[in-house]
Amino acid sequence: MSSPGTAPSMPAPMTGPLLAITSIALALGTFMQVLDSTIANVSIPTIAGNLGVSASQGTWVVTSFAVANGVSVPLTGWLMMRYGVVKTFVGSVALFTIASFLCGISWNLPSLIAFRVLQGAVSGPMIPGSQALLIMIFPASQRGTALAIWSMTTLVAPITGPILGGYISDNISWPWIFLINLPVGILCTLLCWRNMKSRETPTRVVPIDRTGFFLLLTWVGALQVLLDTGKDADWFNSPAIIVEAIIVVIGFIAWLIWELNEENPIVDLSLFKSRNFVIATAVSCIGFALFFGANLLSPLWLQTRMGYIATWAGLVAAPSGMVAVFLTPFAARLMNRVDARWTASVSLLAFAVSFFMRSRFTTDVDFIGLVIPSLVQGVAMSTFFVSMVTLTLNGVPGQLVPQASGLYNFARITAGGFAASVAATAWEQTATLHQSRLAETMSAGDPTFTAAIQKLQAAGLSATQAVGAITNQVTNQAFLLSTDDIFRIASVLMLLLVPCVWLTKKALGAGASHAAAD
Numbered sequence: 001m002s003s004p005g006t007a008p009s010m011p012a013p014m015t016g017p018l019l020a021i022t023s024i025a026l027a028l029g030t031f032m033q034v035l036d037s038t039i040a041n042v043s044i045p046t047i048a049g050n051l052g053v054s055a056s057q058g059t060w061v062v063t064s065f066a067v068a069n070g071v072s073v074p075l076t077g078w079l080m081m082r083y084g085v086v087k088t089f090v091g092s093v094a095l096f097t098i099a100s101f102l103c104g105i106s107w108n109l110p111s112l113i114a115f116r117v118l119q120g121a122v123s124g125p126m127i128p129g130s131q132a133l134l135i136m137i138f139p140a141s142q143r144g145t146a147l148a149i150w151s152m153t154t155l156v157a158p159i160t161g162p163i164l165g166g167y168i169s170d171n172i173s174w175p176w177i178f179l180i181n182l183p184v185g186i187l188c189t190l191l192c193w194r195n196m197k198s199r200e201t202p203t204r205v206v207p208i209d210r211t212g213f214f215l216l217l218t219w220v221g222a223l224q225v226l227l228d229t230g231k232d233a234d235w236f237n238s239p240a241i242i243v244e245a246i247i248v249v250i251g252f253i254a255w256l257i258w259e260l261n262e263e264n265p266i267v268d269l270s271l272f273k274s275r276n277f278v279i280a281t282a283v284s285c286i287g288f289a290l291f292f293g294a295n296l297l298s299p300l301w302l303q304t305r306m307g308y309i310a311t312w313a314g315l316v317a318a319p320s321g322m323v324a325v326f327l328t329p330f331a332a333r334l335m336n337r338v339d340a341r342w343t344a345s346v347s348l349l350a351f352a353v354s355f356f357m358r359s360r361f362t363t364d365v366d367f368i369g370l371v372i373p374s375l376v377q378g379v380a381m382s383t384f385f386v387s388m389v390t391l392t393l394n395g396v397p398g399q400l401v402p403q404a405s406g407l408y409n410f411a412r413i414t415a416g417g418f419a420a421s422v423a424a425t426a427w428e429q430t431a432t433l434h435q436s437r438l439a440e441t442m443s444a445g446d447p448t449f450t451a452a453i454q455k456l457q458a459a460g461l462s463a464t465q466a467v468g469a470i471t472n473q474v475t476n477q478a479f480l481l482s483t484d485d486i487f488r489i490a491s492v493l494m495l496l497l498v499p500c501v502w503l504t505k506k507a508l509g510a511g512a513s514h515a516a517a518d
Contacts, residue, residue: 011199013139025191026130027153033126038161042299042314046169051109059424064113066417067224068120073410074266076125084200089129090193095122097185104179159321166314212266219251227421268403276504280391285415290490292416293423305479316370323378331383340507344387350380355491359484394507435478
């Protein structure tokens, strides 16, 4: 163990085949973690159907992973200082692989959610660890290449996730969306440990804010459970929901008081003294929440109401990632010369246009009509993450950048998990409202309704079958109207975020290093 005042010489950078193999192994670790944050999105209807639960309950598979991942992020810095970056990263990958196996053998929804929580909790160090180790093994003159490898990996994974998840769900079996991690995780663990165990970073014993972390875990976990179960429990008519709400409020206040008075807080709230940090983090959280919710809602609607299989739902989502991969290198270079407020505004406007286009969908929209908004969203993705990280960290003192980055990512990832729950609940409740209104216009004595029944009976359906067919059409129309409503609201909120960006100070980008921090 190195003493705090020692500055040990680091091993020379890797070269040749060793550098190539280790880089690939590190990239696979990043790829696997990001892949698992998206691969389940298109598989939710399949998982829910096989486990005998509703599609809205199936979204817990996504939200549980996102929130657990977000809560684990503040621990990453302490783990790396205490045990070293190599051990922390390799241990995280190994535990993630084990958790993936447990997800694959889950026997019901509660077990799957529990293992997804575990998977998210142990994955916190994987992305920052892979980034730090890539920079470490490359020569200083080639660090741009290292960051490009890291950035492109985190962009390719969201493209692959929906397609791969859809194909596996349709043609194999949903547990394999998790079991495919096993060979990748084992290979990554073995190669990274073998090639980098002699390159461990200095370690030191640092205090950890156990009380702060416990309080954080308590109120965030209670809030997520409240959001996930509220609809089924009839919200505040349920004593359980009331208790959860009380835990959230008390837990949050206690956590806030503790962190403001703790010498070594798990989350450094003093960062909120920076105007740039507060505004940029808030804009990033809201923008990412809208983006995350949309990415969950689209495949859910396509599969449950539009007759799409999981594979085709994944293909609808994939073009946004392809566009982002193509544009990100250009956007990163542009941001070295252009104020990040401009690129952030462009990304928010592109998101708003994409959501507005989706708010005009009809039940007869074709595949091309679905893909075009996805292409526009890709433009937004290529600059959004870079811009927001740049604005968030602008003006933060160098020694506080790791804490600021950790707090930013905790807030953003957790906001995405909450948004998924809210989006799924709002979608079903709004659809129920639309269905009630549509039903009010129909009655047995309504000429249009009677004519439709007669037409279906003439086609060979019984009276009961005809009523059922019309009811199904009304339900589909209700969910379409609900989908359009949510995207319309998301579009307006994205537009409202644009002027907020200009409340921050001017900042120039830092290249591709944060291009895809999602």
